[in-house]
Amino acid sequence: MLRERHRSFTGSTTLLKELNRSLVLDALRQQGSLSRAQLASLTGLTAATISNIVEELIAEGYVRSEGQGASQGGRKPTLLSLVPGARHVIAVDVAVDRVTVAITDLLARTLAMEVLPSPAGKAPLAVVDEVAAAVENLAHRRSCPPILGVGVAFPGPTDVETGTALTAPNLPGWDHVPLRDLLAERVKLPVYVENDANAAALGEKSYGAARGVRHLIFLLLDLGIGGGFLFGGEIYRGFQGAAGEVGHMIIDINGRRCGCGSTGCLETVASGIALVRRRAERLGREEPEKLSLLLDAARLGDAQAVADLNEAARYIGVAVASLANTFNPEMIILGGRLAVEYPPFFDLAAETARPRLLPLIQHHTQIAMTGLGRNACLVGAASLVLQTIFQPLRLAGNAP
Amino acid sequence: MERYVIGIDLGGSKMAAALADGQGRVLAEERRPTPVEAGAEGVLSALAELVEDLLRAQNLTERDLSAVGLGIPGMIDRERGLCLFSPNLFWRNVDVAGFWRERFSCRLVVDNDVRLGAVAEAEWGAGRGARDLIFVALGTGIGSGLILGGEVYRGSRGLAGEIGHITVSRDGPVCNCGNHGCLEVYAAGPAIARRAQEAMASEPESLLWRLAGGDKEKVTAELVSLAADQGDELAQRIWEETGEYLGIGLASVATLLNPERIVVGGGVAQAGEKLFRPLVRTLKARAMTAPGLTYPVLPAALGSAAGVRGAVAAALKL
Ligand SMILES: [Zn+2]
Ligand SMILES: [Zn+2]
Numbered sequence: 001m002l003r004e005r006h007r008s009f010t011g012s013t014t015l016l017k018e019l020n021r022s023l024v025l026d027a028l029r030q031q032g033s034l035s036r037a038q039l040a041s042l043t044g045l046t047a048a049t050i051s052n053i054v055e056e057l058i059a060e061g062y063v064r065s066e067g068q069g070a071s072q073g074g075r076k077p078t079l080l081s082l083v084p085g086a087r088h089v090i091a092v093d094v095a096v097d098r099v100t101v102a103i104t105d106l107l108a109r110t111l112a113m114e115v116l117p118s119p120a121g122k123a124p125l126a127v128v129d130e131v132a133a134a135v136e137n138l139a140h141r142r143s144c145p146p147i148l149g150v151g152v153a154f155p156g157p158t159d160v161e162t163g164t165a166l167t168a169p170n171l172p173g174w175d176h177v178p179l180r181d182l183l184a185e186r187v188k189l190p191v192y193v194e195n196d197a198n199a200a201a202l203g204e205k206s207y208g209a210a211r212g213v214r215h216l217i218f219l220l221l222d223l224g225i226g227g228g229f230l231f232g233g234e235i236y237r238g239f240q241g242a243a244g245e246v247g248h249m250i251i252d253i254n255g256r257r258c259g260c261g262s263t264g265c266l267e268t269v270a271s272g273i274a275l276v277r278r279r280a281e282r283l284g285r286e287e288p289e290k291l292s293l294l295l296d297a298a299r300l301g302d303a304q305a306v307a308d309l310n311e312a313a314r315y316i317g318v319a320v321a322s323l324a325n326t327f328n329p330e331m332i333i334l335g336g337r338l339a340v341e342y343p344p345f346f347d348l349a350a351e352t353a354r355p356r357l358l359p360l361i362q363h364h365t366q367i368a369m370t371g372l373g374r375n376a377c378l379v380g381a382a383s384l385v386l387q388t389i390f391q392p393l394r395l396a397g398n399a400p
Numbered sequence: 401m402e403r404y405v406i407g408i409d410l411g412g413s414k415m416a417a418a419l420a421d422g423q424g425r426v427l428a429e430e431r432r433p434t435p436v437e438a439g440a441e442g443v444l445s446a447l448a449e450l451v452e453d454l455l456r457a458q459n460l461t462e463r464d465l466s467a468v469g470l471g472i473p474g475m476i477d478r479e480r481g482l483c484l485f486s487p488n489l490f491w492r493n494v495d496v497a498g499f500w501r502e503r504f505s506c507r508l509v510v511d512n513d514v515r516l517g518a519v520a521e522a523e524w525g526a527g528r529g530a531r532d533l534i535f536v537a538l539g540t541g542i543g544s545g546l547i548l549g550g551e552v553y554r555g556s557r558g559l560a561g562e563i564g565h566i567t568v569s570r571d572g573p574v575c576n577c578g579n580h581g582c583l584e585v586y587a588a589g590p591a592i593a594r595r596a597q598e599a600m601a602s603e604p605e606s607l608l609w610r611l612a613g614g615d616k617e618k619v620t621a622e623l624v625s626l627a628a629d630q631g632d633e634l635a636q637r638i639w640e641e642t643g644e645y646l647g648i649g650l651a652s653v654a655t656l657l658n659p660e661r662i663v664v665g666g667g668v669a670q671a672g673e674k675l676f677r678p679l680v681r682t683l684k685a686r687a688m689t690a691p692g693l694t695y696p697v698l699p700a701a702l703g704s705a706a707g708v709r710g711a712v713a714a715a716l717k718l
Contacts, residue, residue, distance in 0.1 A: 361557075
């Protein structure tokens with residue numbers, strides 16, 4: 001793998017140097033602390049190259065030497081480690097009912113955050129202005145090290161090449177919005193835009209439950225239902241960038257009408273929006289209540305709320321089995337508030353899925369809870385920026 | 401020296417092999433019944449004989465071969481050349497590569513037959529030029545080969561593509577796999593026959609009775625196709641519904657994968673327009689719509705030769 005990576009970069013010495021730096025940084029990120037010799041053997045780089053890079057990284061503040069490791073005879077080697085606070089990153093999670101803006105360190109750990117009100121019903125430009133203001137606040141509140149960039153997780157298909165939000169099924173008015181350019185103009189930082197479930201899948205791979213996993217499906221179970229497909233270690237986007245719309249798999253031949261134009265989609269029976277709407281109908285209310293209230297009610301034992309959530313979980317289980325049987329991933333991760341804030345949800349979905357897996361798939365598919373809690377999309381957004389220094393290959397490969 | 405390859409499509413009833421040159425041009429073909437009852441040893445021996453005869457007829461020897469590709473209907477461990485499970489051949493954990501090495505010295509690649517069909521359609525058929533392609537094979541079961549980003553997508557254990565067991569209705573009829581409401585229980589060949597048989601009970605006038613010689617059990621998907629072509633309303637209705645079920649199943653797959661093209665082949669697809677019309681209409685109505693999203697559906701171009709041609713392609717790529 002390493003050799004293969006090198007091959008594609010031999011054409012350009014600057015790029016090769018960038019790549020070698022990132023190999024060293026990524027090794028330190030994953031291993032904690034390492035000696036120069038360990039770095040050389042892990043990255044496949046020569047001792048001289050490691051020396052040069054380490055010196056440079058220490059000068060820039062990314063790396064520090066940290067006492068001495070175990071000796072294998074002779075002098076004890078100096079251990080090197082990553083300085084998590086050397087640079088900061090801004091992560092933005094645009095959700096249907098709130099926008100979260102956070103500042104994180106190089107390990108994607110949140111240092112401070114602002115939660116903005118729902119973007120629904122607002123013009124995209126107004127939302128971008130609010131986000132830009134929050135970014136300014138967070139960036140200037142503390143004596144902040146340089147900020148590498150802004151990662152944005154968006155709740156709909158996106159064109160990552162141009163940073164455009166293509167559409168958002170649950171957020172009308174966001175068709176073909178040049179989100180990257182609008183935000184970059186205001187915050188004067190590099191901006192990276194990605195679909196929220198895709199971002200979360202990347203976050204799980206680098207910082208969550210799916211480290212080292214090459215074939216992963218992340219399900220974002222929240223107001224809407226999103227899916228992020230990581231196939232062979234890369235996000236699979238499909239022909240027009242709309243792949244992964246798990247919420248619009250058909251689960252009921254004669255189901256209810258869905259916002260997407262179809263009927264019987266998974267979202268009509270198992271999404272947060274469907275749940276709060278059904279509850280409002282049943283209680284004869286005009287306006288559905290907040291999802292958090294429904295989840296609270298279920299946790300407190302409200303029988304109807306429990307029954308509704310359990311039924312949704314069983315539908316998710318059926319969808320998980322279909323996905324596992326069709327795509328044979330190593331792991332399917334459930335995230336989003338339905339999974340995170342109502343604990344029986346995950347167990348019930350997994351219990352429903354397991355017996356439905358085909359025999360040979362059954363023993364090789366992990367169904368896992370998100371390793372990032374409520375912050376999967378936020379960490380995913382941060383990882384969009386962080387991968388530019390830790391795994392620049394993907395970005396270089398995508399450059400126009 | 402010109403080097404050749406052989407591609408083999410091993411089916412539950414017959415096996416077909418083709419000898420091709422280095423460009424994939426087929427020079428000779430041969431088809432024989434599969435002696436399933438002789439067990440794995442017997443089938444593999446017959447297969448070896450087929451290869452030897454094919455070479456001999458062209459005055460070639462094994463030394464002229466660079467590789468052989470073999471497609472098997474079942475779950476395959478491609479790395480180790482094992483057939484893990486094949487319900488059609490009644491095989492479980494058959495060491496195909498091991499058997500091969502005892503007889504031949506040239507390389508062998510073993511793969512799932514539908515995956516190979518997808519490769520052939522992508523290379524030479526209706527999928528040509530598409531980077532993200534779903535090849536659907538409709539037969540006794542429903543399988544698919546997924547070509548994503550120009551490569552066959554296999555998943556973590558090489559099992560990706562089993563779209564026949566995608567759930568289209570959670571509380572639907574029971575499938576062979578034990579689940580309820582799989583696409584296969586609505587739209588595979590046996591399901592088409594079963595639905596026709598059920599409907600026949602209340603329609604004594606149906607042409608199907610005559611075509612089946614008065615015995616409902618003799619009705620097959622092929623017979624339902626014949627009856628529909630001769631104007632039988634019951635049979636036409638069955639195809640209409642089959643197309644709708646497939647449209648629903650493929651709408652889910654299309655919404656998940658956003659493919660550039662969907663190619664539909666296999667024996668049941670021979671039904672043609674009466675299947676494709678309702679399929680395309682339903683797919684359009686039930687797949688996720690967004691500005692610019694389209695899901696073109698094409699009939700497979702290589703027919704029953706797709707498996708052999710795909711095996712040739714796999715051998716060429718070795
Ligand atoms: Zn829908
Ligand atoms: Zn099934």
